[in-house]
Amino acid sequence: MRRRRPPWLRYLLLTLAAVVFAFPFWFMIVGAFQESPTNTPGQLLPTSGWTLGNFTAIDSRLDLVGSLLNSLIFTLGVLLGTVTFGLLAGYALARLDFRGRGATWVLMLLVQMVPFQLLMIPLYVQVTRGFGLGDTYLGMILPFAINTTAVFIFTQFFRALPAEIFEAARIDGASELRIVRAIAVPLVRPALTTVVLITFIGPWNEFLWPFLITKDATLQPLAVSLANYISNVAQSTANPNGAILAGATALAFPVVILFILFQRYFTASDLGSAVKG
Amino acid sequence: MSTSATTTPSGTARRRWWGRQPIGSLLALPYVVFVVAVFAYPLGFAVWIAFHDYFFTAPGVEVPKPFVGLDNFAAVLTDPQVLDAFRNIGVFLVINVPLTVVLSMVLATALDRGVRWAAAYRVAFYVPYLTASVSLVGVWLLLFSSRGLVNTVLGPLAPDPSWLVSSSLAMPTIALYVTWKQLGFYILLYLAALQNVPRELHESAETDGANAWQRFWAVTVPGVRTTTVLVLVLAIITGANLFTEPYLLTNGGGPDGASVTPVLLIYQRGIQQQNPDTAAAIGLLLVVVVGLLSLAANRITRER
Secondary structure (H helix, E strand, O other): OOOOOOHHHHHHHHHHHHHHHHHHHHHHHHHHOEOOOOOOHHHOOOOOOEOOHHHHHHHHHHOHHHHHHHHHHHHHHHHHHHHHHHHHHHHHHHHOOOOOHHHHHHHHHHHHHOOHHHHHHHHHHHHHHHOOOOOOHHHHHHHHOOOHHHHHHHHHHHHHOOHHHHHHHHHOOOOHHHHHHHHHHHHOHHHHHHHHHHHHHHHHHOOHHHHHHOOOHHHOOHHHHHHHHHHHHHHHOOOOHHHHHHHHHHHHHHHHHHHHHOHHHOOHHHHHHHOOO | OOHHHHHOHHHHHHHHHHOOOOHHHHHHHHHHHHHHHHHHHHHHHHHHHHOEOOOOOOOOOOOOOOEOOOHHHHHHHOOHHHHHHHHHHHHHHHHHHHHHHHHHHHHHHHHOOOOOOHHHHHHHHHHHHHOOHHHHHHHHHHHOOOOOHHHHHHHHHOOOOOHHHOOOOHHHHHHHHHHHHHHHHHHHHHHHHHOOOOHHHHHHHHHOOOOHHHHHHHHHHHHOHHHHHHHHHHHHHHHHOOOHHHHHOOOOOOOOOOOOOHHHHHHHHHHHOOOHHHHHHHHHHHHHHHHHHHHHHHHHHHHO
């Protein structure tokens, strides 16, 4: 009989880790709905003192709905660019034989290796001074407009489809554009969900770039306005903690909920290449 | 695309040059233009700025921006604040990288194969990775403040000055935060790698009498070596590019510059103080340092 390590040790380790990972979320959501967020462990399961006041408090300082709307516009712009142009590029790279295909592929790999922080200064100069797009949605969207990870996912998806589908259409005399419209686009739905989820978290969570190019508070996404609230306004407010947690909840939970609903579409390899999203 | 073009000799030549579906170039064109405009051109521009005396001028005003060779790099390398920033990153990496590799490998191994509620554990592990850092920093700020929950629990053991306002603890606290936030992603990478470690290796080691710990060292660790290299490199890149955390958690790299990072300096020098040339030089220096560290990580992991 083989002796095995008792399984409870494994579950103890996993459960302990899960608590450490999930606890700040518990603290965040409980604190967001409490009159004043606790600093004693005894009050982590409150029975009274529930309120929506923190949300109205943060809303009075940074226009919560407007900020969420800006986050949404930023994110939808990136999604639109990624889904249209990323799909076309992915299809071409996977299924078409054309001049420059190898070079495009190499370019994609190189993009994954350039840290955004290095490009921060030249992009700032280029977008605000060169293009005059400071304080615009377009300027916010531009550096993220086509998510390279998404192009990768589209390419791998189209590669995995049987070549005969496309060959048969060609033999029947369909033009290449028609093949894209009538075959590639309708088939892409399974990859589309993954692409949308992965692309979504990039701009929604992004802080540095919109922070650099938006001075106008009415254009700032929630990540930026909440950060400004934390670093500037909070010190001059009597009880900012509940408001900070309410803002944090509003920013975090759309992604958390989307992810829990669609978690089977996330796989390690997808996330792996999403690092540089 | 006509059939006659493919049969004549000149058609064959044309097809060889443009490929069988030249329209592919057109479909890929928007992406290529995007990459050139947003990555290739700024990259070249960053290098150009770093070697010139570059400054912002009013729009439309052309002022000469002379080539200054390595002057910007000399200025940056003799600037104590810049050297401190790189040292801070060193402190960060020494804490963050080993913790990340060990914890993610151990948790992935614990989560591998036949664990009940595996999906629930996975969600708990990588939700922090998916959440905006600004949100989570807000939570950690409260948890680790002087009179926050962590210090209440620690009671008399609470550090004084507290975590985020102590010059010796600020950077380690940030390292802890980043380890916590990113770990789920690395666990996923290791989980994927573990699928490729042959089950038979574990079984034969078990038959040979190896205990769980010995099997972990002899089978699992070597089996996921390529992933370990990837995890090391990604952790180094993430650590070298810290901005949001020192900006918000320690109020702009405080206390007294103890948690200033190179990217924070790039922002302060380049955009706040309007010296894009030294900022670009810091950026290039950072890329070189990250490249060297990644190479070293690769070499060390391979030799074992």
